[in-house]
Amino acid sequence: MAANRWIRPEVYPLFVPVGLAVGICAMQLVRNITTNPEVRVTKQNRAAGVLDNFSEGEKYSQHFVRRFVRDKSPQIMPAINNFFSDPEI
Template sequence: MASAAAGSWSKRWIRPEVWPLFFATGTAVGICGMQLIRNITGNPEVRVLKEKRAAGVLENHDEGKRYSQHGFRKFIDGRKPEIMENLNSWMADPPK
């Protein structure tokens, strides 16, 4: 009976149509995991160890700025918040 259930599971889920769902879900879980690890290890407001929690509120502005101004934010800083800048400018101000 167990082999019949295993056979139906593989027929249902191991098909080519389902692989994009697996990849999308795996990517989302990976991104969430990376963000969780980044927050636990690098966020100055998160203190896992009891000794660090006893310190209370710290006024460590440099560490907070270093955490918030990461590489991707520095890359997009100062750019227009548009996805297709050329298309948007052409639609807003078409050539005459």
């Protein structure tokens, strides 16, 4: 069978990262189509032309993840970095 020839147990771990990448792409596509103020799907919205709706653009660009990490340190492991870079004398 063709499935036995092409799909082997060695490639099963590759399905996870590829599936994750496809899922992230699909999520971003849906997010852009549904919430991006510059994307207009319906004919009525396309007829509106260029809108200067800055509050809607601000709402789109400052999403939950960006607001969550706004006040966080940009370090991955700040405790370890501080331990090695700021030794107490």
